[in-house]
Amino acid sequence: MKERKVAVEAHNITVAYDRQPVLWEVDFEMNEGNIIGIIGPNGSGKTTLIKTLMGVITPDSGYVEVFGAEINRVRDQIAYVPQRESVDWDFPASVYDVVMMGRFRKNNLFHRSNTNDRKIVRESIEKVGMTPYINRQIGQLSGGQQQRVFLARSLAQEADIYFMDEPFVGVDAATESAILELMTTMKNLGKTLIIVHHDLQTVSEYFDEVLLLNTRVIDYGPVNSVLTDDNLKAAYGGQLNVLTKVGDLLKKREFPIREKEFKKRSKS
Amino acid sequence: MDIGIVFTALFVAFNCGILGVFLMLRKMAMVGDAISHSVLPGIVIAYLIAGTRASFPMLIGAAAMGLITTVLIEFLTKKARLQNDASIGISFTWLFAIGVILIAVFTKGGIDLDQECVLYGDIAYVNLDKIIVDGNLYLGPRAMWNQIPVFVLISVVILFGFRGWQITTFNPDYAASMGISVSRWHYLLMSMVSLVTVMAFEAVGAILVVGFMIIPPATAYLINSKLKMVIVLTLVFATLSVLLGYRLAIYFNGSIAGGMISVAGIIFFVIWCLQQMVKKLLVARSDENVGGWLVQENKIIR
Ligand SMILES: Nc1ncnc2c1ncn2[C@@H]1O[C@H](COP(=O)(O)OP(=O)(O)O)[C@@H](O)[C@H]1O
Ligand SMILES: [Mg+2]
Numbered sequence: 001m002k003e004r005k006v007a008v009e010a011h012n013i014t015v016a017y018d019r020q021p022v023l024w025e026v027d028f029e030m031n032e033g034n035i036i037g038i039i040g041p042n043g044s045g046k047t048t049l050i051k052t053l054m055g056v057i058t059p060d061s062g063y064v065e066v067f068g069a070e071i072n073r074v075r076d077q078i079a080y081v082p083q084r085e086s087v088d089w090d091f092p093a094s095v096y097d098v099v100m101m102g103r104f105r106k107n108n109l110f111h112r113s114n115t116n117d118r119k120i121v122r123e124s125i126e127k128v129g130m131t132p133y134i135n136r137q138i139g140q141l142s143g144g145q146q147q148r149v150f151l152a153r154s155l156a157q158e159a160d161i162y163f164m165d166e167p168f169v170g171v172d173a174a175t176e177s178a179i180l181e182l183m184t185t186m187k188n189l190g191k192t193l194i195i196v197h198h199d200l201q202t203v204s205e206y207f208d209e210v211l212l213l214n215t216r217v218i219d220y221g222p223v224n225s226v227l228t229d230d231n232l233k234a235a236y237g238g239q240l241n242v243l244t245k246v247g248d249l250l251k252k253r254e255f256p257i258r259e260k261e262f263k264k265r266s267k268s
Numbered sequence: 269m270d271i272g273i274v275f276t277a278l279f280v281a282f283n284c285g286i287l288g289v290f291l292m293l294r295k296m297a298m299v300g301d302a303i304s305h306s307v308l309p310g311i312v313i314a315y316l317i318a319g320t321r322a323s324f325p326m327l328i329g330a331a332a333m334g335l336i337t338t339v340l341i342e343f344l345t346k347k348a349r350l351q352n353d354a355s356i357g358i359s360f361t362w363l364f365a366i367g368v369i370l371i372a373v374f375t376k377g378g379i380d381l382d383q384e385c386v387l388y389g390d391i392a393y394v395n396l397d398k399i400i401v402d403g404n405l406y407l408g409p410r411a412m413w414n415q416i417p418v419f420v421l422i423s424v425v426i427l428f429g430f431r432g433w434q435i436t437t438f439n440p441d442y443a444a445s446m447g448i449s450v451s452r453w454h455y456l457l458m459s460m461v462s463l464v465t466v467m468a469f470e471a472v473g474a475i476l477v478v479g480f481m482i483i484p485p486a487t488a489y490l491i492n493s494k495l496k497m498v499i500v501l502t503l504v505f506a507t508l509s510v511l512l513g514y515r516l517a518i519y520f521n522g523s524i525a526g527g528m529i530s531v532a533g534i535i536f537f538v539i540w541c542l543q544q545m546v547k548k549l550l551v552a553r554s555d556e557n558v559g560g561w562l563v564q565e566n567k568i569i570r
Contacts, residue, residue, distance in 0.1 A: 018349070056444040072447055080445040091293060091438045092489065092498045101435050106447045109432040137492060163445075 006068065007032035007161055007192040008053055013062035015048055022048045024216050026062070030209075032160070035183055035193045037207035037223075039200070041236055044214040046196040047083065050163045053194070054078055066161065076105065079159035081150045083166050089146060090139045098138055098149050099125055102156030124155040129178060144175030151182065161192045168197065180206070203227065272409045274514055276394050277528060279415035280472050281480040281506035283464045286422055288481035289499055290457055292489060293437050295352065299341070299458075300481040302360035303465045304474060306337040308367025316374060327466060334462025337363060338455065391472040391524050411471030418467065422460055426499075429453070434495055472525065479529035480506060487536045490543055505535055 008030045015023040022045045030036055038046050051057040053064055055071035066074045079102070102124065103117040113121075125131055128148040133141065138149060147167060154162055167179055183193055183206070197203065203210060204223045212218040212226055214235045219226045284300070291297050307330035314329025337359050344355035394409040407413070426433060435443045436453040444450050468477045488501035513528030520527070 051441065051445075054445045055447070056441055075445075075447045078445065080442055082439065082441055086441065087439050088293075090492070092492050092495045093434070093438060094494060097434070097494065098438070101431075101439070101442070104431055104435055104443075104446060104448075109435075109448070110428050137494075139492070 004031045004033060006030070007066065008194065009065050010049075010053060011062050011064075013049075013052060013059045013064065015045070015052055015057060015059050021215060023052065023059070026213075026217050028211060028217060028220050030192070030194065030211075032067075032192045033187065033190050034208045035187055035195065035206065037203055037210040038194065038196045038213055039198065039203060039210050039235075040213035040218075042198070044235070046198075046213055047165055049213060050165060050194065050196060054080060054163055076157075077160045079154040079157035079162045081154045081162065081164040081167055084143065084147055084150065084170065086165075089141075093138055094135050095125060095130055095138060095141070095149050095152075096121065096134050099152045099156050102153040120156050120158065124152040127155055127182070128152045142172070144171040147171050147175055148178065151179065155182075159191075161194065162186065164193065164195045166196050166198065168199065168202070200227075200232075269514065269518075270395070272395050272398070272412060273391060273524060274510060276409055276412040276415065276472065277391060277476065277510045277514070277524075278507065279412060279419050280468045280476055281484070281510050281528075282503060283415060283419055283422055284468065284477055284480035285484045285502040285506045286426055286499060287457070287461050287464060288485040289488070289495075289502055290433060290437055291461065291481065292485045296356075297482050297486075298353070298356055299338075300461060300465050301474075301478045302341075302356045303334045303337050303462055304469050304477060306360040306363035306367075307331075307333045307462075307466055307469075308364050309333060309370055310336075310367075312367055312370040312374065326470075330466040331459070331462045333363065334466060335455070335459060338458040338462070342454075391476060394471055411468075414467050414471065418464055422464070425456070425460065429456075430496075433457075475529050476525045479525075479532060480509075483529070483532040483536055484509065487532075487539050490536075490539050505532065508535060 006029045010026050010028055013023055013026040014021060026049065038049060040046050048057060052059050053066075055064065055075075064071055066078065071078075099121045100113060100117070103113060103121060122131075122134075125134055128151050130145065130148050130152060133145065138146060141149065147170075151164075151167065154164070168176055171179070183195075186193060195207070197206065204227070207223055209221060210223050210226050211220040212231055212235050214237075218235045219228075219231045288297070288300070291299055310329035310331075310333025311326045312329075314325045317329075318325035340359040340363075341352075341355045344350045344358060345352050348355075350358070394411045397410045399407040399410050399413055432443075432448065432453055435446075436448065436450050440450045465477055465481075484502045484505040485498070487505045488498045491501060492498070509528050509532035513531040514524060515527075516522075516531060517524040517527030
């Protein structure tokens with residue numbers, strides 16, 4: 001196997017809002033070519049962490065490097081899929097308009113799109129199966145379709161590292177499998193995917209490695225070594241409901257099941 | 269028809285409308301109203317320093333205060349973690365109060381300055397201040413010639429920076445992830461809003477400025493197609509409001525500003541009703557063929 005480079009490294013990162021730390025001495029190195037999950041309960045700092053990795057938030061202490069360089073020198077190599085609820089979908093823009101934003105760069109804002117941009121935008125829309133909706137206003141799409149638009153926009157960025165914030169939340173089954181398929185394709189192209197996720201049921205299906213987060217890094221590594229009883233207790237604390245589910249999950253780890261089937265089964 | 273009044277109103281409407289589109293999309297529609305009040309202390313201080321009621325120093329003072337208002341709103345929202353509308357409310361009432369106190373303190377010596385005269389112009393009187401060259405060549409009211417360069421400035425900034433406005437308005441975090449300075453774009457927009465508000469307020473009064481900043485953009489947004497179309501439609505509705513509003517005012521011998529904003533409001537409701545009817549039709553059709561389009565509230569969901 002060829003030697004792998006470090007894609008993203010964080011050293012001693014602390015971020016606080018109103019003196020209340022949201023991230024505390026977060027320190028890790030992530031290798032390129034992996035699909036990495038960032039897992040943790042609500043409010044554990046997952047969104048804050050990836051925003052800090054992308055230089056959207058400046059940490060109070062510590063530093064981030066991407067491909068061994070300061071983030072501002074490698075902006076073109078990162079792509080971002082924000083949480084779907086973070087924008088106003090009634091904004092007057094079509095699918096095409098939003099995906100075109102993936103071609104914007106800090107220093108081309110005053111130019112117009114060129115033929116290459118338009119070609120890449122159309123291809124990206126095609127890859128997520130949204131071509132029939134290309135001219136539709138984004139507010140008139142379902143949740144899953146909106147998520148695909150965000151995915152297409154990140155594809156149009158033609159980056160090497162993709163940061164995705166909860167891409168599976170509120171999407172239909174078709175979109176879920178479309179996202180999974182894309183993830184595999186991108187991994188095969190050697191891309192690095194860093195994905196915020198909070199559904200424990202599906203973790204072992206989706207990711208090569210996970211980073212378990214609750215303000216501090218609880219553990220980071222291959223899925224099976226991280227998702228231990230002790231680690232999950234440390235991350236989720238006294239959330240009994242979650243813990244029982246997790247207990248069941250651990251027993252059945254070799255046969256991962258979806259949440260819906262899980263509910264169905266537990267009812268009968 | 270008084271060409272001077274109509275053209276002054278048109279340019280005020282264009283300037284306010286274009287900026288209003290972005291204020292509305294950023295959920296800051298009332299910022300124009302706020303700035304128009306909070307500039308008062310700036311005007312008073314400029315008057316005290318310059319010692320005249322000439323409009324240029326006052327304009328500078330007012331525009332500076334407009335920016336300070338923006339900074340204050342940002343500060344209260346980000347650092348004090350107040351709701352955006354609460355931050356706007358606090359900022360402008362507080363600054364306006366300071367202005368009132370300043371006037372009370374310094375007009376004891378008989379200085380001729382009150383908020384009515386600096387803040388609330390009336391478009392009916394724009395012709396009192398005309399630009400006349402060579403003693404007889406009449407070029408139109410000064411207020412119109414003040415608005416035209418601002419219109420050119422806004423058009424150029426919006427047109428050339430269109431992608432920047434689009435991305436920093438729709439998804440600021442995403443723009444920041446590309447290294448785009450979101451706050452720089454924000455302050456550029458707010459500077460233009462301050463400039464337009466202050467200049468237009470002095471000349472044509474409050475109702476026109478705040479009305480044109482909100483109603484034509486809101487009407488265009490109802491039709492809700494693409495950002496460029498929203499801006500174009502805003503200009504169309506602004507023009508209609510000015511022309512029809514002027515006719516209405518002359519016909520009833522009423523207030524010109526009142527006529528224009530009334531028409532703007534009527535256009536809004538007409539468009540809204542038309543839109544509701546179209547939706548009803550769509551629902552009726554989707555009842556006929558199951559699996560077709562389903563219309564819910566404002567959105568059409570597949
Ligand atoms: N802009 C902000 N200002 C203040 N507190 C914030 C802000 N953004 C997030 N927080 C707080 O930081 C904590 C972590 O938030 P976040 O990173 O969004 O968590 P997660 O994505 O894991 O749910 C939460 O308690 C949240 O309330
Ligand atoms: Mg989050």
